[in-house]
Amino acid sequence: MSPKTLYDKIWDAHLAHEAEDGTCLLYIDRHLVHEVTSPQAFEGLRMAGRTVRAPEKTIAVPDHNVPTTPGREDPANMTEDSAIQVAALDKNAKEFGIHYYPVSDVRQGIVHIVGPEQGWTLPGMTVVCGDSHTATHGAFGALAHGIGTSEVEHVLATQTLIQKKSKNMKVEITGKLRPGVTAKDITLSVIGETGTAGGTGYVIEYCGEAIRDLSMEGRMTVCNMAIEGGARAGLIAPDEKTFEYVMGRPHAPKGAQWEAALAWWKTLYSDDDAHWDKVITIKGEDIAPVVTWGTSPEDVLPITANVPSPDDFEGGKVGAAQRSLDYMGLTPGTPLSEIEIDTVFIGSCTNGRIEDLRAAAEILKGKKIKVKRAMVVPGSGLVRAQAEEEGLADIFREAGFEWRLAGCSMCLAMNPDQLSEGERCASTSNRNFEGRQGYKGRTHLVSPGMAAAAAITGKLTDVRELM
Numbered sequence: 001m002s003p004k005t006l007y008d009k010i011w012d013a014h015l016a017h018e019a020e021d022g023t024c025l026l027y028i029d030r031h032l033v034h035e036v037t038s039p040q041a042f043e044g045l046r047m048a049g050r051t052v053r054a055p056e057k058t059i060a061v062p063d064h065n066v067p068t069t070p071g072r073e074d075p076a077n078m079t080e081d082s083a084i085q086v087a088a089l090d091k092n093a094k095e096f097g098i099h100y101y102p103v104s105d106v107r108q109g110i111v112h113i114v115g116p117e118q119g120w121t122l123p124g125m126t127v128v129c130g131d132s133h134t135a136t137h138g139a140f141g142a143l144a145h146g147i148g149t150s151e152v153e154h155v156l157a158t159q160t161l162i163q164k165k166s167k168n169m170k171v172e173i174t175g176k177l178r179p180g181v182t183a184k185d186i187t188l189s190v191i192g193e194t195g196t197a198g199g200t201g202y203v204i205e206y207c208g209e210a211i212r213d214l215s216m217e218g219r220m221t222v223c224n225m226a227i228e229g230g231a232r233a234g235l236i237a238p239d240e241k242t243f244e245y246v247m248g249r250p251h252a253p254k255g256a257q258w259e260a261a262l263a264w265w266k267t268l269y270s271d272d273d274a275h276w277d278k279v280i281t282i283k284g285e286d287i288a289p290v291v292t293w294g295t296s297p298e299d300v301l302p303i304t305a306n307v308p309s310p311d312d313f314e315g316g317k318v319g320a321a322q323r324s325l326d327y328m329g330l331t332p333g334t335p336l337s338e339i340e341i342d343t344v345f346i347g348s349c350t351n352g353r354i355e356d357l358r359a360a361a362e363i364l365k366g367k368k369i370k371v372k373r374a375m376v377v378p379g380s381g382l383v384r385a386q387a388e389e390e391g392l393a394d395i396f397r398e399a400g401f402e403w404r405l406a407g408c409s410m411c412l413a414m415n416p417d418q419l420s421e422g423e424r425c426a427s428t429s430n431r432n433f434e435g436r437q438g439y440k441g442r443t444h445l446v447s448p449g450m451a452a453a454a455a456i457t458g459k460l461t462d463v464r465e466l467m
């Protein structure tokens with residue numbers, strides 16, 4: 001047998017048909033659904049008189065539009081568009097008989113946090129969702145990626161997806177991370193190195209000692225941003241940490257089924273002599289706590305650096321840098337650590353898990369915020385409950401943070417949590433495009449610890465100074 005990568009193995013195990021031109025039909029194990037990209041898909045099914053092919057493999061949760069303040073069940077607290085989408089999901093979930101976590105359910109949260117938490121996401125699976133950050137689930141050694149609304153309809157109807165195979169890319173992070181450096185710094189640094197198009201046409205497998213050393217939460221943070229690096233998906237070979245995380249979750253296999261699954265999961269790694277179309281290696285000890293200064297996730301620099309000048313770039317990037325600096329209101333040469341911050345947002349499917357909240361609370365303990373506003377939005381109701389139990393919520397509240405209900409929140413401007421014009425935010429989310437967090441809002445992407453540090457000092461701050 002010829003050697004295979006992990007991606008090859010999962011692909012082959014799900015291939016239902018391959019046409020002469022290489023177009024393939026893949027079987028889909030899990031279909032996650034949220035309110036933004038599904039209404040038309042369900043409408044399509046309805047018009048065609050079709051049902052959902054595998055309702056037991058289809059999971060719905062509202063997250064993007066929902067407010068994160070009490071009273072959010074009331075449609076009057078949403079914009080009309082948001083209320084329509086959330087109501088449509090509610091109706092469709094009930095009518096088509098799929099698994100559903102409404103806002104009133106403590107398990108509700110961001111779809112990419114709920115899936116793993118409930119044990120829907122398992123190693124070796126194909127996982128899709130009408131959402132680009134489906135890559136998150138790759139942390140379990142699953143082939144997971146976003147799909148468009150017409151594909152959502154196709155998967156609902158057939159439980160299959162038409163795909164062409166991507167190329168294999170290996171991103172190896174060797175050695176140990178230095179103190180204060182996290183999964184978020186890894187994933188941003190990779191994008192800083194490869195650019196937002198570096199992964200185009202590839203599925204990335206992250207490997208190396210620094211990746212192995214990450215918790216499952218950290219691995220999810222890394223895979224989450226594979227999409228910002230342009231890749232089709234990102235994944236990490238499952239290991240004992242993965243199995244331990246999955247074991248006992250509500251929808252994980254049990255008993256003999258668990259044993260059988262485990263035996264297969266243990267075969268899910270890239271063979272030693274597998275072929276890679278592209279390889280990137282970064283030394284873990286070379287990664288610093290980073291921030292973004294511009295309006296693309298590739299605009300990454302260590303917190304110890306200065307705001308760059310357009311002259312530092314070449315070709316089309318000169319103009320792009322100038323535009324970014326204008327939008328961000330930054331002057332070349334300013335130390336990044338002198339940039340004043342108005343707002344801090346801790347949350348999103350990148351950094352809204354329990355470990356992220358712990359990392360931020362560790363920095364905030366016994367301190368007060370200096371920024372105008374700061375909010376922490378747990379990624380799910382269960383993360384929220386656990387954080388309350390661990391006393392993290394008290395630390396946040398005492399520091400001056402708003403302690404919100406679960407949802408996408410300020411990660412994107414689709415719900416009431418938005419930046420105002422010119423407002424500058426240190427955010428643990430994954431996108432810093434113009435207007436992403438609100439019209440003319442300014443976003444600096446950082447890790448949870450860095451966000452907490454900025455909250456305390458009122459400026460972008462090297463978290464290592466507060467450790």
Ligand SMILES: CC(C)[C@H](C(=O)O)[C@@H](O)C(=O)O
Nearest residue numbers: 036037064130131132133412
């Ligand atoms: C709204 C949704 C389709 C979108 C995505 O696909 O990623 C959102 O989650 C985002 O992060 O921009």
Ligand code: SF4
Nearest residue numbers: 133348349408411412
């Ligand atoms: S938290 Fe942000 S990135 Fe994640 S699904 Fe929601 S909007 Fe998209």
